[in-house]
Amino acid sequence: MSKHVQNTDTSVLERRLRPIYDWLDIGNNKKALQECDKVLKKTPNCHCAKALKALTLLRMGREHDTNVILDNLTKEKPVEEATLQAMALCYREMQQLDKICKLYEIAVKLNPSNEELHTHLFMSYVRISDFKAQQLTAMALYKQKPKNPYYCWNVMSIVLQATRGEGANDPIKRSLLLNLAERMMQKLIDDNKMDAEQEVQLYIIVLDLQQKYDRILDVLNGCLSQKLQCSNIPNMKLSFLKKLGKWQQVNILCKSILNECFDKWDIWKDYVNSVFELSDMGVNGDSTGDQESDVDTYDNTAEKCHEFICGIIESGAENSFLLRGPYLARFELCSKLQEKNIKTEDILGDKIELFIEYFRKFGHKPCCVFDLRIYLKLLDAEQKSELATKLIKEVGIGSTSVPQSAEQMQRHIGALQLSRLCGGHRNLSTEHLRALVTALTLHYQHGYQSYGKDLPSTDIGPSDNYAILAAHILYDLSRKEDGENSLIAALALLESLLKNSPSNFHAKLLALKFYHILGCGKEANSTYYSLDIKHLQLDSLGYIHCGRLATTGLYSLCAIHFDSTLKFFSSNFKDSTDHLTFSYKFGSFMKLDEFMDFREKMNNSLHYTTVVVDKIMMSLIECSTLDGLYNTDISFKENKIEWEKLRDNRDLRVYVSWEPEFSENLIEDSDEIKKLFQQDLNFLKLRTHMLWSINAGLQVLKSVDGTRKKNIENMKNILKDWKDLEDEIRKTDISPISEELVSYPLRSRLHSFLDVPYRSIVSSLLHFFESLTTEDIETTEQKCKLAGEELETLGQMLEETLSGNCSYFREKRKGVELAVNAVEVVCIACVVCIMSNELVKPTSQTKKSKKKQPMESKLKEFVNIINEIRCQIIKIALVVEKWCGEVNEKDLINMLESLNLGSDSPILFKNICMSYASTNKEIQGLLSNKLKMLEDRLKSVCVP
């Protein structure tokens, strides 16, 4: 065939294939399939049409058909770009990334000079992190087309083998590989071929990993640095000088940067730190007489440091623009002095005065509080309380006056926030706190009327922070009185704030949390929607709502939120390998490590895994037929979860707070949060074991004779693992995390899980189920009795707990969580019933008349179990119904009126009650379905 003919063919074919792409693009798979078949009718051997058909079928959910086409196509060794791409897309969708490698391996072999195919092969290895294969491919590619990027791909692949591949646990291998990478980069320099910025960056990466910082500095000071067009060279130098401990140079470099621009905070910190490193080293400042200019001398004493800071402040004073850097640098100096037990007063004067002075200068900016909070550690308790008093006085607003300007109002808010950070709200009496709330509410309203009315709806109101602070104090009050009226008052306040400032996300986050504390999933949901949370926020902020929903009994909402969360994770799991390829494509090797870490962090999200399990549990809860059960994929990562890799990806700092505990320390580093993570992890482990045990039961049901025995063994092992795990967990600290501080998230779901007899019921039922596979009637009777007894404890437990103090809102959440768990247990009991039913089907055994006797006895026991479950369901339904109706309204109206929030409170109160009602409705609906299912089963087995 001449080339000309081939070309014509290609263009004709392209024209024919075009409509398929178009239909696929707009998601009309049916039309795409028709078009595929049309092309294949004319040209039955068209590879691309076959590949596109495979893709179309995949999108229609026919994965099996796709695989058949792909397998056949692979045998025909396709080489055209479009065909390969369509096939790769299929494999990508199905997460069979290794097959993409195979595909391009064959194509490259047939077409060894094709640069494009080589590139695709390289990227396919990147997707599966096969660094060695990457390296070989990049090398072959470079031989084919000697371009620098390919050379660098080769080097980077070697680096990754050293850091993440075989060198990760083998220091000798690591150093050999890095040495090779370095020599390769050196060769590029020697041959005078190093050209792009990315290449120099890669060279620096290689040197950095070998801790050859001196050599990096040579690069940064030499002619190669000219290629670092867009890098911040002074900053880079600084970081390596620090690593080398060259404090004199650090000091001098910092000073020169700060003289240019004195608002760079990282540089200020490095500067102050270097001063103390130098003074520790005992380098004498006077011996530097040989230094020429002022800038080139270094500072090695606190006095000189202070002098430098003051010099900058003076030169800055000439500018009208006030910059906070040098002022805050004094606090950094103070903090260093204090760390070394050196008296600070001689140099910096009175510490409290330092704060006051800063506040005077910058108190009208909201950031002032953020700046000062990290240095409150410089003061002892007494000084803190003195500071708090002085600040309030400084602002000049007493109990009878209001701010005269927006600026004064911000100062007032700042002073109040700092006062809280100083512990000023601790140890106040309930009356005092109430009075404070009233005052803050009035200030909020006054501020809104005076300065907040004409702002765009997208702005946060200038007086909003009064109300947020008041809501925090109301939370404190709710802890003190152990009542919940204050929480409802806080909600009323926040809701009224949100009417004025509909985009204040701080208020929304807080309201969301309070609704969840009260067990009002439905109200929480409306607030959540108004936050417009999406994409990665589904992970970082998943804990604020999605993670709580499973405890609310709002099953329809659960389904929506679980699905959107899982969709995000699964599509990004697929995309995340592409992100790695971007990095090679653009030569941003400096980002590669970061990309890989990020991918791991996201894929190992504890929240994600929890939602996966929650979603499977939901399917089980709703399941009412054996087919349904078979269609539910519950074999979730059987025994293959790497628990130790799971990560806490919560963004806890999204909640603003002014707790003294977290003025400087981060909440995520606190012991309580570490404990919470461990508890959440343990909860997930327990729940996953429950799932695995059900799955194991299902395997028993599916199997026959020989394999059945093995499966029974397996099920018993899992049940034992579950028991061992639970015993072990009960030995750890299983007390709930503190609820004292508003910044702590809600307690783990572990506690309520352990309060409900999940394991004893599920395990006794599975044992009963297993006994049905044998002819041993006695065992069956015995297991039936045991399971019946365990089931009985469920309703009792719920009744005892919920009929207690349930009228209090705060107890409502604990109550609903417990009830939802109890419902979950009976639903799983129903699942085991469905499974058991298969073993006692009357029809299947009727032919063998001699076995009729044991079958009848088994049936009898099965009926007993069903009746016991029915009995529990009815009991639970009654308890939940009663629980929902009990609400204590006393005192509430008075409280709201005292806050001037009386008018909206009936609506809020109604909404809260309605939220409980919807929980009740969903639970009742579910339970009545279960009852009906059980009754149908009874009828079917009791046919005379």
Place this chain on the structure above:
Amino acid sequence: MTTLRPFTCDDMYRFNNVNLDPLTETYGLSFYMQYLAHWPEYFQVAESASGEIMGYIMGKAEGIAENWHGHVTALTVSPDYRRLGLAATLMNFLEEVSEKKRAYFVDLFVRVSNNVAIKMYSNLGYIVYRTILEYYSGDPDEDAYDMRKALSRDVTRKSVVPLSHPVRIEEVD
């Protein structure tokens, strides 16, 4: 007072305090990753002394010949850190990078209704180069201003001669 540093992937786990603001869009992951991989030097975050994210800027360089320019894709500052000149610092950074890349100008798109932003960009030396019709989809669609500032390479300041007629999205290159 600011620490300006390259934006990292992990910042996406921490930028909620900035992104929950209604005028700041949270994009799909691939969008950020694309920028981080392609133009890492243009993606910078401003961090406060207490380690909070105060704001960030996201940009790119594109175009051919005299249209080679820096583009501001997103610029956002947390409500707590406004009116401190932070946006100017971030814009200044992007302009400097664009200068180093020998770009002719820097441009950005802004909702015609976003008066605060338009005023700020004007103060920073940007002019409305043209109006792009129905650039922002929504109910109803909203027009965008394409605002520009010439860089030193554009000696004749050819890039900032405003167009007299509005253009459609299709005409924007």
